[in-house]
Amino acid sequence: MPRLAKVAVPADRKMIGPHPFQSVGEKYLRALHEAAGVWPLPLPSPWALDTGQWLDEVDGLFLTGSHSNIEPRRFGAGVVDPGFLHDPERDEATLSLIPMALQRGLPVFAVCRGLQEVNVAFGGSLLQKVHETTGYADHREDTAQPLEVQYAPAHPVNLAEGGWLAGIAGSTRVEVNSLHGQGIERLGRDLLVEARADDGLIEAVRHADPDSYLLAVQWHPEWRATENPFYAGTFRHFGDACRRHQARRR
Numbered sequence: 586m587p588r589l590a591k592v593a594v595p596a597d598r599k600m601i602g603p604h605p606f607q608s609v610g611e612k613y614l615r616a617l618h619e620a621a622g623v624w625p626l627p628l629p630s631p632w633a634l635d636t637g638q639w640l641d642e643v644d645g646l647f648l649t650g651s652h653s654n655i656e657p658r659r660f661g662a663g664v665v666d667p668g669f670l671h672d673p674e675r676d677e678a679t680l681s682l683i684p685m686a687l688q689r690g691l692p693v694f695a696v697c698r699g700l701q702e703v704n705v706a707f708g709g710s711l712l713q714k715v716h717e718t719t720g721y722a723d724h725r726e727d728t729a730q731p732l733e734v735q736y737a738p739a740h741p742v743n744l745a746e747g748g749w750l751a752g753i754a755g756s757t758r759v760e761v762n763s764l765h766g767q768g769i770e771r772l773g774r775d776l777l778v779e780a781r782a783d784d785g786l787i788e789a790v791r792h793a794d795p796d797s798y799l800l801a802v803q804w805h806p807e808w809r810a811t812e813n814p815f816y817a818g819t820f821r822h823f824g825d826a827c828r829r830h831q832a833r834r835r
């Protein structure tokens with residue numbers, strides 16, 4: 586059995602009762618294993634920056650979605666809703682790990698909150714309530730619906746001609762799910778737009794450096810990834826980059 590490429594997955598810090606837990610959604614781990622063909626390694630956020638313990642042992646970094654939002658001070662904004670959930674430990678880890686991974690040639694793939702972390706890590710900003718911003722649609726899910734409905738295709742995205750995602754999809758327009766209240770306002774430096782919704786919201790980016798692998802999407806391709814050719818192809822694209830890194834590391 587060939588040794589699978591290993592991918593670090595920074596965890597969320599969640600309170601369960603009086604106790605903090607490090608938490609990673611199982612659907613992300615399943616998609617990484619079954620669609621990307623890699624071995625996911627959850628990474629405790631509070632110690633994630635002790636990179637000497639693990640960074641040389643992995644072949645990729647995957648950033649999951651989360652109900653929590655990035656603290657607005659991270660992108661020079663104020664608090665618009667004191668009821669928003671935050672995860673400062675995750676912010677501290679991921680916002681440093683993203684440029685660190687790229688500097689070391691480590692492939693990065695990011696989903697939803699992960700896309701927002703990528704944008705902020707490269708100096709971009711976020712709309713904190715897309716649905717209350719003039720000109721934008723409501724990109725949130727209906728949490729009263731069953732999960733199958735919440736993660737079902739919700740709107741089309743327009744894939745950039747000649748971009749990675751258009752190549753994976755074999756098309757420049759695909760339907761994706763949508764479960765987010767925040768979104769990209771100002772695009773971070775050195776990021777290229779890979780997809781936009783019809784209202785113009787940026788829905789996917791990649792890094793401009795042709796020698797780097799960084800892909801980030803606002804939707805959730807991990808949802809039943811092996812049953813959706815576009816979602817599966819996106820994870821496989823990342824997995825192939827991790828395997829190339831693994832071959833270089835040997």
Ligand SMILES: N[C@@H](CCC(=O)NCCCC(=O)O)C(=O)O
Binds near residue numbers: 610649651654696766
């Ligand atoms: N909080 C951010 C990001 C939304 C997000 O990642 N939602 C997914 C949560 C559940 C899951 O992991 O599938 C925003 O609201 O924009």
